[in-house]
Amino acid sequence: MAEADVIEIIQLAIWTTLVAAGPSVFAAMFVGVAIALFQALTQVQEITLTFIPKIVVILVTISFSAAFMGAQIGRMTEVLYGRIETGF
Template identity: 60%
Template sequence: MNEADALDIMRNAIWTVLIASGPAVLAAMVVGVTIALIQALTQVQEMTLTFVPKIIAVMVAIALSAPFVGAQISLFTNLVFSRVQSGF
């Protein structure tokens, strides 16, 4: 394995992390902005109001996107193992 292979693996690792965390982060962001808008419109400034809906949205997003995320991580794992195997 040379430097180009190591950089390619790192690039793929970063991309896999972004893809795997994307659904949960996107769900938290959408729910957070929506609740912030509702709080601004109603002038209810309770800080704990955002936690429960965000947690529920993130759990639902993780449950719905688990097969996709698992497949992406599996593809990355196969890539790394194939690079290690061909390197020796």
């Protein structure tokens, strides 16, 4: 296996991770910013106010995007198995 193969596999793994985790991370970021704006406007500085909405939104996002995430991971697995089969 050459260095280029290793770099390509690592690049594929990082890209798959970013694409699969993207919807959940963006949803959590959006909710976090919205709650921070709400806290700044109302001057309610409750630390625990951010956790429950983020957890709920992340769980809902994962439940809706689970098929997409599985497809991305499955696609990466097929590429890796194909490379193993052909000997890189």
